Amino acid sequence: MEMAELQDKIFAFCEAAKGKKKLKEKDILIGVSTELSLEKDEVKKALREMINVGRLMYSYGGGASSVEIPSEEYLREKGMIK
């Protein structure tokens, strides 16, 4: 699977969980790799690239971290949108 396509799948997975469940990185790796019959490492690589460019982001609350779709405020703050 092409990297861009895999990243779209990961994004869709996160979008489906938005507002319902705080996703740990592991939840995404297991969920997407099972859904697409891929190796976790492959999903991990694609996920990391998405985080590096701000398509996804880490969030933090109550001592625990999760992966989320960034808000417009976050993207504006990082100079990714105007």
Added chain:
Amino acid sequence: MKKYDTPLIDELEKGPWPSFVTEMKKAAKNNEMANDAVGHLEKCYRTKVGYWKHGGIVGVLGYGGGVIGRYSELGDEFPGVAHFHTVRLNQPSGFFYTSAALKEICDIWDKYGSGLTNVHGSTGDLVLLGTKTDALETIFAEYSSRGWDLGSSGSALRTPSCCVGPGRCEWTNYDTLDLNYALTQEFQDEIHRPMFSYKFKIKMSGCACDCVASIARADMSIIGTWKGHIEVNQDEVKNYAKNGMDINAEIVNMCPTQCISYDGKDLKINNAECSRCMHCISKMTKALKATGERGATICIGSKAPIVVGSLLSWVIVPFIKVEPPYTELKDLIRKIWEWWDDNAKPRERIGEVIEMKGMRSFLEGIGQAPIPQQIKEPRKDPFMFYTEEDMAAFKAKEAEEKKTGKYKF
């Protein structure tokens, strides 16, 4: 700059001790954020309300930790602390800095933050207190361009920390500084990209004096120990006695395993009974010395109370050689994480999961054989596990002994 009246926190400047209030006031003379932090603190004391909230989405791009978002509910009244984020800097092994390095850190912090620091936080990181969201990327760029990195926060491997080790201490049983650096480099991904159920801390002490309190503060404590005897220099023992040390009261009676005797002339140690607690060696440095093979004991599971009460670490590996490239140790750490990851619910520390699933499940998961030295508290509750195969073999042996009248030990 607004001048705040601070009668309550002024009380904390009284007495012979250094006062954080005095230091905050010094910073407040040149920094609006620090000034508002002083006024905010006084209001917190007056109303007995914290007003702080923390967490959220602040951070630098690509990293999941290192910045902890802090906001005040009183942003209108104290605009300097409306955003007051904490930045953690990865400290050098053993907390060794040059004056130039400290000046560099403070100069950058004065430019973008409140100027207030906490050296060091309980995690070990050098903590910079109070900055605004829009300054974070610039702060990171400034520090990283000078060779500094952010520390860790959230559900990640927290910044590993260690005692001063061979840098200043003759008692260390392994190179804590090198191991700390090696693990920090090896596990960069685990430090900066939170992937666990909750936090995981590794702390390294060169001996059982445990100057970084790893036994109580780290999910994984790596504590130096040795296999040989304690060498006794009887001339130095005499010198300690001559100089007024009450050897029976201060050494013999305080030995936790009662393995030392002193007849007024010679000090003797029953090394087979010694638990290597370091008490005698640290009290009679010139007279006693550890000898033989050096390494470390690995303990697992300590934590402060959140989900369940506070825990101290358990011994899981009584002795391991600690030498570069530390392959055995790194492999063990990865196995521990794997078991934890498979079994933990969100916000469960490894010690809690072991409490719930049992040490047996944990040891099987990481491929360690159960042995009597894997104890929760020294000399109190050694435990062993027997599988059904063990029991069958035991029964067969017992039946054979009964039949033949010959006993095997």
